[in-house]
Amino acid sequence: MTVTLHVCTTCRMGAPVPEDEPRPGARLLEALAAAGAPEGVRIVPVECLSACDHGCNIALSGPGRWSYVYRGLNPEEHVADILAGAAAYAATEDGLVPWRERPMIFRKQSLARIPPMES
């Protein structure tokens, strides 16, 4: 079953961005897409996850799973870890990846989580 990795493309990483330069969030999306989505993961851009003080931000969600928002990500440093974490998430049924199997950024940079939708 496919899960969704939402990537905020409007994140500025807390710094001014010149009008003619892509925002860090857009660069993160591009870097993730270039690296390639793992099996069972769909990468989807979104404008604003309402966590602008904490960018770059991403969210993971999927049917029957806990949803997570991660913050403080960096297009130059975190692409491989984000994709590894998304793959591990996709491999679960409930979205709860065992703590030790989560990339360090997912352990330390979780902004919030939301329980699965009830049917």
Next chain:
Amino acid sequence: MTVTLHVCTTCRMGAPVPEDEPRPGARLLEALAAAGAPEGVRIVPVECLSACDHGCNIALSGPGRWSYVYRGLNPEEHVADILAGAAAYAATEDGLVPWRERPMIFRKQSLARIPPMES
């Protein structure tokens, strides 16, 4: 269609809580339940929304809707506004309540939001 108001019962509001006293999150749940859920809203306790620095925290989610996490809530002050905001959320199809119709706490204390699940 019913939406879910998750209330974190383990939130401490950033302060130590004596072992024999209920946590602020548990008091918030109790106060919300006592006031009564609006039509179309189900109040569900949850242990930890992974936003412990910001408590009390709640989350709103529902089929086809954006999900929201709100932070910095207070069982003594915010019960009526939380329930009004949840009712407005339940009345939408996509979870996007017009800005001016949101209670002030929902405008100022949004921690993050997540787009609707894609089918």
